[in-house]
Amino acid sequence: MPVDRLLPTSEAEDLLALATEMAREELKPRAAADEEAERFPRDLFTLMGKSGLLGLPYPEKWDGGGQPYEVYLQVLEEIAAAWMSVGVGLSVHTMSCYALAEYGTEEQRDRRLPAMLGGELLGAYALSEGHAGSDAAALSTRARRDGDNYVVNGTKAWITHAGVADFYTTLVRTSGDGSHGISCLLVDSSTPGLSAAPRERKMGLTGSPTAQMLFEDAQVPVDRLIGEEGSGLKIALSSLSSGRLGIAACAVGLAQAALDEAVQYAKGRSQFGRPIIEFQGMEFLLADMAATVESARATYLDAARRRDRGMDFQRQSSIAKLIATDGAMKVTTDAVQVLGGAGYTRDFPVERYLREAKVPQIFEGTNQIQRMVIARALKNA
The missing domain is CATH 1.20.140.10 (Butyryl-CoA Dehydrogenase, subunit A, domain 3)
Known part of the structure; x- marks a missing residue:
C-alpha cells in the first residue's frame, strides 16, 4: 500500500520516488533468496551510492545528498520495507560516516568522505565488545601510541558488515581515565593485524554479516584519529x-x-x-x-x-x-x-x-x- 508522505521539496519527492523504484525493482525480488542463502548484496550498496542514496544527510561538498534527516529517514524506510538487511546496512553505513563528517578535520573529510558517501567504500561501526554492550564506557580494546601509529589490541563484537566493510569507525581506549579515556579511530579494512571472526549464526538478517573484529597489534596511523584523544565516548553517544x-x-x-x-x-x-x-x-x-x-x-x-x-x-x-x-x-x-x-x-x-x-x-x-x-x-x- 503506497504511503502518503509529506515531503519538504520536489527534490525530496524525486529522491523518494527513486528509492521506491529501486526497492521494487532491485531489492524486493532478491530479498528472500539471498536471505535464505546468507548472501550479502554488496552490489546493491554500490548501486545506492551511484544513485546518490548512500550519503543523503551529509553535505554535497563531500558528495553527500545535502538532504534533511527527515528525508533520509523516509528513503531509508522504503529501502527497509523491501529488504531489511539492506535498510539496516544503509543505516549502519550512515552512522559509520557520522564521526568523520561531524568531528573530523577539514583535511580528513576532504580526503575520505567523498569515497565513503559516493558508494566506493562501505562502513561498519565498532563500538560494542563482549563485556561492554550497553555499558559502552567499559570497553577495553586498547590503542597504544607508538610513533606515528596507534597499536590496537582487543576484540569488537556484534559488528554489522564485519569482514565486508572497507572501513571501521572504531572506539578504543587510549588511557585508563574511565569514560574520558576513549578515542575514535577510522580503521581501514586492509590494516595489518585486523581480521574478522566467523559470522554469527543469527535468527534473522542473515543476508547481513555480523561477527567479531579482532585487533592483534593492528597498526593504525595517528592521522586516523577522529577528534581529540579522550573525546570518543562523546562522539559515540552523539552517533x-x-x-x-x-x-x-x-x-x-x-x-x-x-x-x-x-x-x-x-x-x-x-x-x-x-x-x-x-x-x-x-x-x-x-x-x-x-x-x-x-x-x-x-x-x-x-x-x-x-x-x-x-x-x-x-x-x-x-x-x-x-x-x-x-x-x-x-x-x-x-x-x-x-x-x-x-x-x-x-x-x-x-x-x-x-x-x-x-x-x-x-x-x-x-x-x-x-x-x-x-x-x-x-x-x-
Missing part, C-alpha cells in the same frame, strides 16, 4: 542518537511491509463465504496494526525534524527507537496471525519479517536502555 532514528525508520518499513502483506492476504482469503477482512475481529486487528505503524512513523519524523532544526532530540530519538521497534515486533507477530498456518511457513515473507523484527529491539542500545535514557531526561527536566 547513536542519530543512528537510533535510522533503526526506527527501518523498523517502521518492516512493519509497513508486514501490514501490507496481511491486508493483501486478508482480502484474498475467504472463509464462510466472504473475505476474512470483512470479519470484525480481523478488521480490528488490522486497524491496530495500521495505527501502530503510522504512530511510529510520526514519532521518528518528529525527532528528525527537531534534529534538522538544531534542537535537542536525544530523548525523542530514544522514544522513536523504542516505539518503532516494539511496534514492529507486535505488527509482524500479528501479521503471522492474520495469515494463520500460511504465515508460519516460508512460502510467505511474514515469517521472515517476524524473525527480523527482534534484533532492532536490541541494537543501537536495547529498549531497556532507551527507557533509562527517557527516564533520565524526565528527571533532569
